[in-house]
Amino acid sequence: MTSCPKQIVHYMHDYLDGEIDNESKKELIFHIETCDDCKRHYLELKKTIALVQSASHIEAPVGFTAKVMALLPREGKKVGIERWFRNHPFFTAAALFFLLMGGGLFSLLEQGDDHFAFTKNSELKVESETVIVPEGVVIEEDIVVKNGNVRIEGAVDGDVTVINGERYMASAGKVTGEIEEIDRLFSRLWFEIKSLFN
Numbered sequence: 601m602t603s604c605p606k607q608i609v610h611y612m613h614d615y616l617d618g619e620i621d622n623e624s625k626k627e628l629i630f631h632i633e634t635c636d637d638c639k640r641h642y643l644e645l646k647k648t649i650a651l652v653q654s655a656s657h658i659e660a661p662v663g664f665t666a667k668v669m670a671l672l673p674r675e676g677k678k679v680g681i682e683r684w685f686r687n688h689p690f691f692t693a694a695a696l697f698f699l700l701m702g703g704g705l706f707s708l709l710e711q712g713d714d715h716f717a718f719t720k721n722s723e724l725k726v727e728s729e730t731v732i733v734p735e736g737v738v739i740e741e742d743i744v745v746k747n748g749n750v751r752i753e754g755a756v757d758g759d760v761t762v763i764n765g766e767r768y769m770a771s772a773g774k775v776t777g778e779i780e781e782i783d784r785l786f787s788r789l790w791f792e793i794k795s796l797f798n
Contacts, residue, residue: 604631604638612642616649717746729765733773742777 611628614620620628632639685692718724718731721739725732729748733739737754746763752773759777760767767779 604635608635608638609641612638612645616645715746716748718748718750719743719745 608628608631611620611624615625615628632642716729718726719741721741721743723734723737723739724743725734731743731745731748731750733743733750733752733754733756735753738757739754740757742758742761743750743756744761744763745765747765748762749765749768750760750762751768752760752775755774755776757776759780760775761780765781767781769775
């Protein structure tokens with residue numbers, strides 16, 4: 601069979617599949633009658649096809665698939681999580697962004713948690729962690745006081761924000777913008793986020 605043309609094997613497959621033309625069929629039959637090796641190979645192919653066709657009606661027992669799946673080892677949680685992250689890169693990137701952003705904001709909040717700070721302006725007076733807008737003075741900007749108090753005796757042409765402190769208004773004191781006192785963590789977090797984008 602090693603010296604036989606390769607097309608003879610192709611003809612055998614075409615013949616068994618029912619896809620051979622008449623001329624090729626004549627050539628195949630003539631070759632099989634004259635070559636014992638090819639005849640033996642053709643008969644083996646024919647037996648194999650008959651065996652496969654006779655076994656086509658065999659079905660797996662009821663519950664076979666479920667039993668096989670139950671015998672397979674369980675996938676670890678780590679593998680499942682890793683696959684989920686690989687299959688959802690957008691959510692992975694978003695989660696990582698929010699994790700890092702949250703950590704940065706938390707450290708920002710922790711950083712300035714216990715020291716006194718305020719908006720620098722030469723007309724503001726400071727007495728023991730209380731920022732004072734003196735009477736007759738007009739501050740034309742926003743004032744932010746962290747971990748201290750603010751006392752407004754003059755006027756502020758802008759917003760006043762007090763973080764972890766209190767504001768006091770004299771009867772003559774005036775604020776044209778908003779006055780906001782922030783003492784809760786979420787309010788402070790929101791203020792820091794707004795400050796970052798401003």
